[in-house]
Amino acid sequence: MTDADATFGAVQAVDSATAQKYYEQGLAAEQACDRPAAVKAYQAAYTANPDDAEICFRLAYALDVVGEEDEALHLYEECIKADKPHLNALINLAIMYEDRNELSKAERCIRQVLATNPTHPRASLYIKDIIASKAMVIDDEAEKRNEKHMVLLDTPVTDFELSVRTRNALRKMNIRTLGDLLKVTEAELRSFKNFGDASLEEIKAMLAQKGLRLGQSVEQHQQAVKEQVYEQLAGSHGDNEMLGRPIADLNLSVRARKALALLNVSCIGDIVLKTEAELMGVKNFGMTSLLEIKEKLAEMGMGLRTLEG
Incomplete structure (x- = not known):
């Protein structure tokens, strides 16, 4: 051993001894409820031996308390960098992360404790609390997004720069808000008298600026209607199967079948989700075809979807 090695070993020994001395002073101060003295002693111990995980933890805890x-x-955070992280440091750190709303970090700390000791009582309780807190945050964020979306949908169409012709057309159709526009499809708008391509493109551009589109709410409504229809027919033998039957089973005219194909209607259940306006908005679809379809549906005890009042 060289003189340098001997000197280094002596310094290390002195540091460890000094650290232990101050550490014991810190413990005594804690027992005496002298928190400032405990902090001072642990700081001296940590300075002497910063690699001691227990000293690091006691100093962190003392500072946390004050x-x-x-x-x-x-x-x-320094305590948990060791190969065998200090479990109490992980738990206290998780609590601090949770208080700061850093829930993912808090969860990682607790799961690290449970990976070492799956039955750790405090960790088992905290993980449930953290998961519940994360769920609440998600719910709150979803509620805020929903509220913001509803405010947007309640925006009057008159707040936007639309042509006089488009404004008048929307007023006649009783379309007052952006939300109203999401409830109608392009085909339904086209079916109204004197509603042309220019007005349609104007409205589509306006909605696109807000990340919206015509008929956006229709799909959800159609699903609700479909479920309602299935429920109404649930008591009749074979009716559920009837809704899934292909359009060809109705023996419709060629013109009516082509119109339904343009609307992506493939089965009887799809037809009952369409309105008269949607059908009439399809090119070359006339009153004769509409009456034909309504009669076929009436024979089955069904009808077309009606718009909400």
Whole structure:
């Protein structure tokens, strides 16, 4: 052993001994409820031996108790970098993360504890609390997004720069808000008298600016209607199967079949989700074809969808 090695070993020994001395002073101060003295002693111990995980933890805890949260957080993070992280440091760190709404970090800490000790009582309780908190945050965020979306849908169409012709057409159709526009399809708009391509494109551009589109709410409504129809027919033998039967089984005219194909209607259940306006908005679809379809549906005890009042 060289003189340098001997000197280094002596310094290390002195540091460890010094660290132990101050550490014991810190414990005594804690027992005496002298928190400032405990912090001072643990700081001296940590300075002498910063690699001791227990000293690091006691200093972090002492600082945490006196309200020095930022410094405590940093030291807790140092404690868990060891090959065998200090479990109490992980738990206290998780609590601090949760208080700061850093729930993913808090969850990682607790799961690290449970990976070492799956039956750890405090960790088992905290993981449930953290998961519940994350769920609440998700619910709150979803509610805020929904509220913001509803405010947007309640925006009057008169707030936008539309041509006089388009404004008048929407007023005659009793379409007052952006939400109203999401309830009608392009085919339904086209079916109204004097509603042309220019007005249609104007409305589509306006909605696109807000990330919306015509008929956006129709799909959800159609699904609800479909479920309602199935429920109404549930008591009749074979009616559910009837809704799934192909359009060809209705023996419709060629013109009526072509119109339904343009609307992506493939089975009887799809027809009952369409309105008269949607059908009449299809090119070359006339009153004769409409009456033909309504009669076929009436024979089955069904009808076309009606718009909400």
